[in-house]
Amino acid sequence: MLKRSNIVTPKEELDAFYEHLRGQHVTPAWIAEATGHEPRSKAVPFVWHWRDLRPEAMRAAELVGTEQAERRVLRMHNPGLQGSSAANTLVANIQIVMPGEIARAHRHTPSALRLIIEGKGGYTVVNGDRIPMSPGDLVLTPNWTWHDHANDTDAPVIWLDGLDAPLVRMLEAGFYEQFPEEAQSLGEGADGNVAKYGAGGLRPAWETPGGKYSPLWHYPFTQARAALEKLAAEQPGSPFDGVILEYTNPATGGPAMPTIGCYVQVLRPGDHT
């Protein structure tokens, strides 16, 4: 008759055994904190207000040059987490580039999104393609793509960065490389990725995206907003989230980046998610 065995051992004897085990780099796992029945996040809900962060970004731009800082970013750390990430697998930054400045070219295995908050122009160069940045735009720099940022306007450009750095660190897959020049050289055109992959249901028949990442790196807000407004007027959307669109990789129909899903949502008057 098979059954669970029942053995009662004096506490002191057990404690001595456990202590002995630890000396051998072994843990008696049955006394560890019981596994929960559901995940419990250590991260806590938290709001960083723009009215607070913007002045800090401007102040940082006064005090620190892009010569001093590879990237001038304010990293938001979640009060519930150790380290400096906003969520368990994601880092969130406010980054600012002042008129006339560039942030030099590099690449890394963490993937990044940029959601433009403020600015009158400026651009990011991704693998040689010059991508304009307007408020509301989503700009991707997928893993291991060369990228530098520049501001050729007379107003600051400020955006939100999102990176999967904590996940990449856990997977011990973090690589980083400086570009040999300060910035990538630019050809005549701009935003070629949008011309080729940004039109719905069309792809350039003369090329096959080589990498594992999306060939589309720029999702202009004008397009996303038009799509949202049209749908908000005509369709109920999701019973849980209302009218919400996911940014996709047009070469696969899947998420914009494998490790970071990106969405844009409209809340109509009266909507309650």
Add this chain to the structure above:
Amino acid sequence: MLKRSNIVTPKEELDAFYEHLRGQHVTPAWIAEATGHEPRSKAVPFVWHWRDLRPEAMRAAELVGTEQAERRVLRMHNPGLQGSSAANTLVANIQIVMPGEIARAHRHTPSALRLIIEGKGGYTVVNGDRIPMSPGDLVLTPNWTWHDHANDTDAPVIWLDGLDAPLVRMLEAGFYEQFPEEAQSLGEGADGNVAKYGAGGLRPAWETPGGKYSPLWHYPFTQARAALEKLAAEQPGSPFDGVILEYTNPATGGPAMPTIGCYVQVLRPGDHT
């Protein structure tokens, strides 16, 4: 020592044997026409001129009602092929719907594309979604989708049909079903498939396309033309085909339909493919 065997048998004896085999529904395959080293198409290059076909379509509309013809289509048959297909795996038709007419709802396993040639409006209903038809538009009715056509304008609507019927027939997978009503009922909106899946790099997060076919059934020519013109101005395109775009299934990034690839191409002055 293994080698090819060499046996010389009198021709009459061989012929008698071959004749005997055929009586058993067996063919001596070694005397069959040798397999070619490359495919040789029986289909021949052929042009049907619009100046010739258009009057025939108008005449057909005079002589035959949509009550008489499930679909009023002129099928172009390739002079090199038996049967009535334009190419080995594809059928090509000119279809005309006159003012006030409908072509009743049905569905079938062959998939179809419609390339609108002429008209001031009219629409196709695909699985309940009302899709407007303007010249240059590509409209899909993928396999087993319900579809009917209607012309609510005062001018004829004429388009090119393309179907994979010969392939489906070879695979013995041809099914067909009449819709219980003359036409599908329509809701308020129109072109919901374009609102949801037609914007580049975006998808409605609240639904997952269930079937194996594209959720986008309408590729407006205005969008395709704008994309072509932008690329034609900025990019060299393919060294073989110049600036050519493939219509894709936005849910997969693959071809618009698995059995029929659809492309749109611009020839700039001086382009030579």
Add this chain to the structure above:
Amino acid sequence: MLKRSNIVTPKEELDAFYEHLRGQHVTPAWIAEATGHEPRSKAVPFVWHWRDLRPEAMRAAELVGTEQAERRVLRMHNPGLQGSSAANTLVANIQIVMPGEIARAHRHTPSALRLIIEGKGGYTVVNGDRIPMSPGDLVLTPNWTWHDHANDTDAPVIWLDGLDAPLVRMLEAGFYEQFPEEAQSLGEGADGNVAKYGAGGLRPAWETPGGKYSPLWHYPFTQARAALEKLAAEQPGSPFDGVILEYTNPATGGPAMPTIGCYVQVLRPGDHT
């Protein structure tokens, strides 16, 4: 009010119009034979008895050498089909190689299976790998793989060929090439594909199959029979087909060949499918 139009035209006028259309290589599709609601195969059920075919194969071996016939194959043609295929998309042959003979090396885009019926040995060489052939074995020569057959025993080797040639022909994708030598040269080993890919749930970590076809070309009957017998003793199997196994491509878990599914089935006493 949209509706189907009703136009009654005298038969002679219609006939004259139809005749005129045909002169322009156009068919009025609405008078064509109505599309059926379900596929209707032209192929008919038919049995070729082994007691009839075996003597014909032996007779063919007497009358025709492998010098005379690239392959000495008897092709079974379905009485319901034009041409010489056994089914709509498949060709079936009986092939015989006599003691001391080889059938010279070539390759083609149609894919082939060989199901060994009779023999005491012999082998097929697929892309340089020597594959022994025993009764019941399934041997694949996927599209564009080099293959030659040889019989180094003192008894005939006879097998069933299955090829997707009709489908390849329809797709106009038929290519064929002679190997520069009579036979491929052989190394020391044999059946390396089985050593590497034939063990369940294991793959050689040092190579990634390059092509689109299965890296396993030999499915020994001893393995299939053992698996069938074990399952037949322990499991009910399918309510429709009883205990039936599909041969798979171990690199994908999908069918052995994309265009030809291969199965092996046991009928237990009392089984009725």
Add this chain to the structure above:
Amino acid sequence: MLKRSNIVTPKEELDAFYEHLRGQHVTPAWIAEATGHEPRSKAVPFVWHWRDLRPEAMRAAELVGTEQAERRVLRMHNPGLQGSSAANTLVANIQIVMPGEIARAHRHTPSALRLIIEGKGGYTVVNGDRIPMSPGDLVLTPNWTWHDHANDTDAPVIWLDGLDAPLVRMLEAGFYEQFPEEAQSLGEGADGNVAKYGAGGLRPAWETPGGKYSPLWHYPFTQARAALEKLAAEQPGSPFDGVILEYTNPATGGPAMPTIGCYVQVLRPGDHT
């Protein structure tokens, strides 16, 4: 002229600003430890010797019943890591089940492998299928599969556990559930997963694996050893790793579990990886 900006600010002023930022849950990321150019693992190479661990496992079995411990496992913690995992994403345990004992049924989202080290029998039940455990066998309990362990022999059964728990915890995807009974009920047969999916290149045509995990949960060492020995005798294997086989999911050809790759390797006399 765009360039990097150069701003020199007194250290005290910077420090005060940084201090102020931290009060707002913001980190000036540019002063953080520079990202390395390559990943640097905190885990260190370490050997736990079987001669040391086996006595501890036996001692644990004396002192702690399976009534007291949901699982009687000794967890090896890497001296370079915080917490108690052996590597960054993996936990490794020694688990022991004594004669007559069972370890009660539960399930969890972390996936586990069991590599049997010692024993004369015993079994794991995975989703109702009774799986025998012999030394060298690999047994999987993929995520969210019910599993219990039992020892119906007169000798201890000891194995190595590997789990992706650290990764699951980071993704905040850890769920756990007790089975309503102490153990899953057993039918007549055993090892049905091997009968159906363990034979190379064959699959039961009457079922389609429903989940995202492998339908094969048992990789008997007799099979793996035979495959290794055959390959070791005939093939050079990898220039880096010699003759090494990966355990695969037969339904996809991919890894046995998406989060844990499993391999088995032979070192021939003279092999040097």
